[in-house]
Amino acid sequence: ADARYQCIAAICDVVSNTLTAEPSRFTTAVDKIVLNRFLGLPIFLFVMYLMFLLAINIGGALQPLFDVGSVALFV
Numbered sequence: 001a002d003a004r005y006q007c008i009a010a011i012c013d014v015v016s017n018t019l020t021a022e023p024s025r026f027t028t029a030v031d032k033i034v035l036n037r038f039l040g041l042p043i044f045l046f047v048m049y050l051m052f053l054l055a056i057n058i059g060g061a062l063q064p065l066f067d068v069g070s071v072a073l074f075v
Contacts (some may be wrong), residue, residue: 034043 034040
């Protein structure tokens with residue numbers, strides 16, 4: 001059984017090649033900034049604030065549309 005496994009391992013070594021993927025330089029740079037010990041939390045809070053503003057502004061713009069739709073549907 002040992003000889004069989006050695007033969008299989010030799011065949012696997014011949015037919016397979018492993019490529020080590022080098023991480024993208026851009027994503028590595030972004031990770032170093034965003035995951036920084038001191039800048040990470042302020043950046044996260046800023047992104048959350050932008051998401052909040054986006055949701056409020058889009059929601060405010062769509063509110064009249066939903067109002068008209070609900071009046072037409074429920075009244």
